[in-house]
Amino acid sequence: MTSITRGFATIQQRDLVNQIADMLTEALLKGDFAPGVHLAEAQLARDFGVSRAPVREAARLLESRGMLVSQPRRGFFVRTFNDAELDDVYDLRLCLERHAIRLLAGKLTPDMEAALSDQLESMRRVARDGTGVQQIEEDVAFHRMLCEFSGNQRLVRVFDELCHEMRFCILLIGQLYDDPVRVADTHEPIIEALRTRDPDACEAALDYHIGIAQQRVVEMFRERETS
Amino acid sequence: MTSITRGFATIQQRDLVNQIADMLTEALLKGDFAPGVHLAEAQLARDFGVSRAPVREAARLLESRGMLVSQPRRGFFVRTFNDAELDDVYDLRLCLERHAIRLLAGKLTPDMEAALSDQLESMRRVARDGTGVQQIEEDVAFHRMLCEFSGNQRLVRVFDELCHEMRFCILLIGQLYDDPVRVADTHEPIIEALRTRDPDACEAALDYHIGIAQQRVVEMFRERETS
DNA sequence: CGACTGTCGAGTGTCGACAGTTTGAGAATT
DNA sequence: AATTCTCAAACTGTCGACACTCGACAGTCG
Numbered sequence: 001m002t003s004i005t006r007g008f009a010t011i012q013q014r015d016l017v018n019q020i021a022d023m024l025t026e027a028l029l030k031g032d033f034a035p036g037v038h039l040a041e042a043q044l045a046r047d048f049g050v051s052r053a054p055v056r057e058a059a060r061l062l063e064s065r066g067m068l069v070s071q072p073r074r075g076f077f078v079r080t081f082n083d084a085e086l087d088d089v090y091d092l093r094l095c096l097e098r099h100a101i102r103l104l105a106g107k108l109t110p111d112m113e114a115a116l117s118d119q120l121e122s123m124r125r126v127a128r129d130g131t132g133v134q135q136i137e138e139d140v141a142f143h144r145m146l147c148e149f150s151g152n153q154r155l156v157r158v159f160d161e162l163c164h165e166m167r168f169c170i171l172l173i174g175q176l177y178d179d180p181v182r183v184a185d186t187h188e189p190i191i192e193a194l195r196t197r198d199p200d201a202c203e204a205a206l207d208y209h210i211g212i213a214q215q216r217v218v219e220m221f222r223e224r225e226t227s
Numbered sequence: 228m229t230s231i232t233r234g235f236a237t238i239q240q241r242d243l244v245n246q247i248a249d250m251l252t253e254a255l256l257k258g259d260f261a262p263g264v265h266l267a268e269a270q271l272a273r274d275f276g277v278s279r280a281p282v283r284e285a286a287r288l289l290e291s292r293g294m295l296v297s298q299p300r301r302g303f304f305v306r307t308f309n310d311a312e313l314d315d316v317y318d319l320r321l322c323l324e325r326h327a328i329r330l331l332a333g334k335l336t337p338d339m340e341a342a343l344s345d346q347l348e349s350m351r352r353v354a355r356d357g358t359g360v361q362q363i364e365e366d367v368a369f370h371r372m373l374c375e376f377s378g379n380q381r382l383v384r385v386f387d388e389l390c391h392e393m394r395f396c397i398l399l400i401g402q403l404y405d406d407p408v409r410v411a412d413t414h415e416p417i418i419e420a421l422r423t424r425d426p427d428a429c430e431a432a433l434d435y436h437i438g439i440a441q442q443r444v445v446e447m448f449r450e451r452e453t454s
Numbered sequence: 455c456g457a458c459t460g461t462c463g464a465g466t467g468t469c470g471a472c473a474g475t476t477t478g479a480g481a482a483t484t
Numbered sequence: 485a486a487t488t489c490t491c492a493a494a495c496t497g498t499c500g501a502c503a504c505t506c507g508a509c510a511g512t513c514g
Contacts, residue, residue: 015299016498040465051499052466053280057287064291072242073466073505088381092326095382099322154315155322158385242467267495278469279496300475300496 020048020058025164028067028078029133029171035080039068065164081169086221089169090214093162094207097143100150100159101190101206102199112149113194119145120187127180135180136170142187166217173220186212243277247285250275252391255294255305256360256398262307266295292391308396313448316396317441320389321434324370327377327386328417328433329426339376340421346372347414354407362407363397369414393444400447413439 024044027033039059045052059076062068068076104112123138130138140163147159186209193205251271254260266286272279286303289295295303331339350365357365367390374386413436420432 038465042465053498056466057283060284060287075466085381088379091379092381092385095322095326099319152315152318154312154319154389158319162381244467265495269495280468283496284467301477302496 016050016054017057017061020044020050020054021061023048024058024062025067028062029167031171033078035078035172037078038074039076039078041075065161067164067168079168081165081172081221083218083222083225086169086218089162089165090210090217093159093166094210094214096155096159096162097146097206097210098203100147100152100155101194101202103150103152104146105194105197105199105202107151108149108194108197113191115149116142116145116191116194120184120191123184123187124181127184130180133171135183136167139183140167146190169221170217173217173224243281244284244288247271247275247277247281248288251285251289252294255289256394258398260305262305262399264305265301266303266305268302292388294391294395306392306395308392308399308448310445310449310452313396313445316389316392317437317445320386320393321437321441323382323386323389324373324433324437325430327374327379327382328421328429330377330379331373332421332424332426332429334378335376335421335424340418342376343369343372343418343421347411347418350411350414351408354411357407360398362410363394366410366414367394373417396448397444400444400451 033039041052041055041059044059045055048055059068059070063070063076067079069079070076119138119142123135123142126134126138144156144159144163147156150156189205190202190209193201196202260266268279268282268286271286272282275282286295286297290297290303294306296306297303346365346369350362350369353361353365371383371386371390374383377383416432417429417436420428423429
């Protein structure tokens with residue numbers, strides 16, 4: 001458990017694996033590695049100034065999150081997406097959130113409602129003067145809250161996994177929101193529907209919202225792919 | 228990377244990690260390790276006659292499947308379940324399969340219908356003269372087929388993860404089906420509903436079926452827990 | 455000219471070792 | 485007797501090294 005200084009970052013005590021995983025994730029989301037490219041363990045280990053063991057474990061972690069894939073005896077590669085896979089991810093996300101919001105509709109407390117409103121407010125704030133990454137994070141946080149408040153922790157875990165993949169796709173596309181304020185506003189109807197406590201109304205509001213998001217992402221993804 | 232033994236038969240091309248993971252899985256499902264118990268890497272490595280490295284990786288794999296949990300600097304422990312977690316798993320499973328069967332209702336082909344019927348037949352066969360484990364596997368295979376035929380591969384992946392956890396719970400309970408033939412028969416209405424191609428009818432049939440299964444598992448789990 | 459074979463470098467799979475941490479039992483103290 | 489302290493054993497995190505495999509390239513033979 002040595003402390004290593006290399007370049008900018010000072011890696012210390014806390015589990016190397018998680019730190020490496022975080023750094024790799026960041027690098028992937030920044031687009032430092034092209035999709036499909038091979039990640040050599042030894043090279044990464046040199047870059048991070050550590051041995052191959054923690055790099056391997058970090059890579060396995062990212063593999064379980066669907067950001068890397070591995071082939072026996074060949075190592076790790078940056079995950080690639082195609083249209084169908086992206087569709088699957090959004091379809092599954094819709095499935096989860098629908099279920100979550102229906103559960104939530106039956107148990108919404110004033111606290112939850114307030115938390116969601118607060119989150120919407122944060123979203124509007126960064127929509128005005130935040131970075132693209134911040135906007136996405138606030139957006140994700142709102143939807144994650146829906147899942148959390150549903151009460152099903154297992155569902156939240158799957159949602160988180162999907163989020164990793166969605167972020168990956170989205171930042172692979174580049175700029176997403178041309179009008180972030182308007183995007184933030186489209187979350188308002190969801191909160192309103194929840195206030196009615198009517199599961200069907202909630203589902204409809206959610207469907208509409210996610211439908212737009214999906215359409216936009218898939219469309220931009222296709223454009224990028226054919227270029 | 229060892230042993231190319233025994234003529235042509237066993238070329239151990241597959242790496243140690245997967246083999247160890249399989250063996251560990253089997254041991255866990257056989258109940259060789261009590262829930263919550265600590266798994267020492269070095270001990271396992273000695274037992275398997277390998278070094279700690281592949282054992283660690285296998286353990287990480289099982290962790291990502293939800294069968295083990297890890298604590299920093301303390302190692303791996305056999306996953307424990309409580310009522311709430313079991314409820315969450317079944318709730319999520321229902322959510323996935325509902326979605327899958329609705330998708331499937333709109334695209335069912337004769338081939339798919341035949342495959343499902345065949346699977347039901349297998350289920351009935353092992354219900355008469357198969358082991359408990361076989362019965363569970365055939366049952367799972369039927370439901371997995373529903374997910375596969377939905378066309379969403381990502382959904383299948385999550386379903387598989389959930390299955391690992393359900394198997395774990397079920398075999399932790401012990402005997403599950405008191406009348407396996409009757410259990411197999413309860414899948415018939417699902418196929419019939421699919422034939423009508425009506426999503427609502429399909430969902431209803433599925434809800435009924437899974438509801439019974441869940442009720443039974445949860446009930447037995449609670450009994451066992453209080454004993 | 456094309457197909458096959460041998461060789462070489464790069465990279466993964468696995469191992470044994472070391473260092474720091476956690477745990478639990480027993481000694482020491484209140 | 486209960487509690488705290490001490491310390492050694494057991495264990496995890498990390499490292500560097502070696503063996504084996506895969507793919508590329510060049511040379512050989514038809």
